[in-house]
Amino acid sequence: MAMSLTGIVFGVGFFVVTQAQTSGFESFFIRTILGTNGAIRIEDRFQDTLRSMAAAGQTGGSGFLISQHESRNYIPGVQEPGMIRAELEQFPSVVAISEVIKGNVLAVGVGQRSDPARILGINLDDHLNASDLEEQIVRGDLEAFRSNPNGVILGLTLAYRLSVDPGDSVVFETHGERRRYRVSAVYETGVTDIDRVWVYMHMTAARSLLRKPHGVSYIQINVTDRERAPAEARHIEMVLQHNAISWQEREKVWLEVFRALRISSAITVSSIILISGLGMFNTLAMVVMEKTKEISILRSMGYTRRDISSIFLWQGMLVLMAGSVLGALLGAGLTYGVSNLPIRIRGIFSTDSFPVDWSLWHYVAAILTAVVVVMFASLIPARRAARLEPGDVIRGTAQ
Amino acid sequence: MVGCRDVERYLGEGEGRVHVLRGVALEARRGQVSAIVGPSGCGKSTLLYLLGLLDRPDGGSIRIGQQDVLNASDEERTAIRCQKIGFVFQFHFLLPEFSALENVILPMRKLGHLSTDAMRDRAHSLLDGVGLSDKDHRLPSQLSGGEQQRVAVARSLANSPSLILADEPTGNLDVTNSNLVFDLLTRLAKENGQAVVLVTHNPDIAERCDRRLLMSDGRFVD
Numbered sequence: 001m002a003m004s005l006t007g008i009v010f011g012v013g014f015f016v017v018t019q020a021q022t023s024g025f026e027s028f029f030i031r032t033i034l035g036t037n038g039a040i041r042i043e044d045r046f047q048d049t050l051r052s053m054a055a056a057g058q059t060g061g062s063g064f065l066i067s068q069h070e071s072r073n074y075i076p077g078v079q080e081p082g083m084i085r086a087e088l089e090q091f092p093s094v095v096a097i098s099e100v101i102k103g104n105v106l107a108v109g110v111g112q113r114s115d116p117a118r119i120l121g122i123n124l125d126d127h128l129n130a131s132d133l134e135e136q137i138v139r140g141d142l143e144a145f146r147s148n149p150n151g152v153i154l155g156l157t158l159a160y161r162l163s164v165d166p167g168d169s170v171v172f173e174t175h176g177e178r179r180r181y182r183v184s185a186v187y188e189t190g191v192t193d194i195d196r197v198w199v200y201m202h203m204t205a206a207r208s209l210l211r212k213p214h215g216v217s218y219i220q221i222n223v224t225d226r227e228r229a230p231a232e233a234r235h236i237e238m239v240l241q242h243n244a245i246s247w248q249e250r251e252k253v254w255l256e257v258f259r260a261l262r263i264s265s266a267i268t269v270s271s272i273i274l275i276s277g278l279g280m281f282n283t284l285a286m287v288v289m290e291k292t293k294e295i296s297i298l299r300s301m302g303y304t305r306r307d308i309s310s311i312f313l314w315q316g317m318l319v320l321m322a323g324s325v326l327g328a329l330l331g332a333g334l335t336y337g338v339s340n341l342p343i344r345i346r347g348i349f350s351t352d353s354f355p356v357d358w359s360l361w362h363y364v365a366a367i368l369t370a371v372v373v374v375m376f377a378s379l380i381p382a383r384r385a386a387r388l389e390p391g392d393v394i395r396g397t398a399q
Numbered sequence: 400m401v402g403c404r405d406v407e408r409y410l411g412e413g414e415g416r417v418h419v420l421r422g423v424a425l426e427a428r429r430g431q432v433s434a435i436v437g438p439s440g441c442g443k444s445t446l447l448y449l450l451g452l453l454d455r456p457d458g459g460s461i462r463i464g465q466q467d468v469l470n471a472s473d474e475e476r477t478a479i480r481c482q483k484i485g486f487v488f489q490f491h492f493l494l495p496e497f498s499a500l501e502n503v504i505l506p507m508r509k510l511g512h513l514s515t516d517a518m519r520d521r522a523h524s525l526l527d528g529v530g531l532s533d534k535d536h537r538l539p540s541q542l543s544g545g546e547q548q549r550v551a552v553a554r555s556l557a558n559s560p561s562l563i564l565a566d567e568p569t570g571n572l573d574v575t576n577s578n579l580v581f582d583l584l585t586r587l588a589k590e591n592g593q594a595v596v597l598v599t600h601n602p603d604i605a606e607r608c609d610r611r612l613l614m615s616d617g618r619f620v621d
Contacts, residue, residue, distance in 0.1 A: 106496070161492050293492065294492075294495075295495065297492045298494075298505070299453075299455055299480075300451065300480060300486050301480070301481065301486075301505060301506040301509060301554075302477055302478065302480045302481020302482070302506065302509045302510065302558075303477070303481075303509050304474060304477050305473065307509070310555065345438075362549075387455075390453045391448045391453035391454035392454075394453065394488065394492075394566075
């Protein structure tokens with residue numbers, strides 16, 4: 001029984017720590033994505049095209065009209081950002097709005113090294129509200145950007161590739177024209193695809209460089225409850241007739257990967273609990289075989305079948321309770337230990353230690369798994385013990 | 400009064416099926432000690448287990464008091480065993496993990512008529528009655544064979560049953576302990592007005608019973 005208890009302890013503990021890790025990575029990824037791209041992005045106005053068929057009755061008193069959505073025409077970008085912004089401000093769930101204009105350029109740094117880049121024209125204060133840009137600055141400072149109309153904020157990877165630092169100048173080339181800007185700061189999201197390409201620029205400077213005097217490319221918003229972003233996006237889309245994409249839809253592939261990892265690790269670690277359950281089943285089955293005489297004596301005294309099965313279920317229950325408590329403590333300890341492990345991760349987010357998620361549900365799921373396994377492991381021997389006929393056993397022993 | 404009539408019992412299956420009891424009738428009265436004697440395999444213990452509701456007959460009837468228990472459910476039979484029947488087996492069958500006192504308390508705990516303190520007091524009193532009051536805290540392994548069987552006698556009396564069934568209660572004891580256990584069993588049963596049915600191979604013990612029933616080939620013979 002000690003081995004079964006040890007198995008349950010380790011099973012519950014490992015279940016908790018693996019869930020804390022995979023959920024931790026997922027939460028960290030979501031936090032990074034939300035902090036960079038916002039909860040919902042509104043872009044591209046659309047127009048539904050209708051195919052209608054109408055007919056009038058002979059007397060003119062009756063007729064019918066059938067309208068049917070056939071397709072959508074998309075008009076790139078948000079043509080009337082002021083109007084859309086005013087509408088968005090009416091949504092109680094919308095807490096931050098940032099208009100963004102984007103365009104591709106060629107960035108040229110020190111030594112004429114060039115790299116493709118994507119300019120994002122922003123209104124700084126709006127964008128700070130709708131993103132974690134402030135926390136993502138790793139070199140230079142935002143005040144230098146704010147005070148310089150020609151300032152830009154480069155991603156860490158791009159800055160490295162162009163060999164530029166805050167204070168250096170960088171040239172952007174587009175539409176056959178080259179313009180020089182000052183690097184005010186460098187940010188790092190940890191997402192390589194972003195840090196290598198995105199360049200933040202003041203909205204006015206971006207309009208001039210990209211030759212987009214009107215409208216914006218998209219509007220990035222944050223909402224009060226990020227989990228309700230898909231519903232909010234649908235609502236916004238319906239009201240504003242613009243394509244609205246929630247972060248869940250945008251990052252569907254990665255979220256599915258994390259979900260698969262979480263399920264996979266849960267299944268793997270559950271096998272430890274399952275094996276412990278098998279061990280417990282064996283132990284209890286042996287105990288039942290060894291204790292048939294005692295079981296029969298108890299039955300002869302008037303103990304019912306239910307009393308007998310309760311004894312074995314209680315044994316399982318005691319192992320379960322001790323295993324769950326100790327396993328949860330082990331899981332918490334391991335999670336704490338893992339969260340302090342130094343590890344440098346860049347690519348889909350930036351972290352220098354293992355991200356972990358402290359969630360009560362991991363403990364509940366681990367303990368529920370153990371409950372199911374232990375109940376099955378003890379139920380079968382308990383039922384077998386209860387089915388013993390005392391007369392058969394005593395007669396067999398007595399003769 | 401406890402009794403049975405026309406009891407039939409087969410054991411085994413197929414070609415190994417044996418007709419163990421053939422229309423047996425028995426009546427046990429309060430305050431009376433009945434001994435069933437006979438050669439091994441004649442059906443003595445089988446009859447005892449049928450009377451103790453540990454087994455079901457293939458035919459006939461069994462009455463405990465005014466109640467015919469032939470078709471009683473398992474729960475009813477278990478409840479009757481708890482309230483009305485005490486067992487003493489050849490091997491003491493004490494639970495090895497429990498002390499003598501706790502073994503005696505076990506039937507009372509199931510019956511649930513007494514408080515914890517009252518159960519302990521009664522168990523003390525019963526162990527005192529069998530001369531083991533100073534060894535009530537000992538585990539069965541720390542008692543001699545005779546002492547273990549005396550604890551088993553005390554346990555059988557715990558719920559004041561109307562019927563005590565003893566399957567060769569002295570079969571595993573020396574002469575001194577055999578006499579001691581038998582005297583205890585019969586004295587306590589007579590004092591409390593309980594019916595005792597015991598199976599024995601010991602002719603001296605059988606002679607000292609109020610009634611001696613000889614069984615042969617599944618029947619009582621004169």
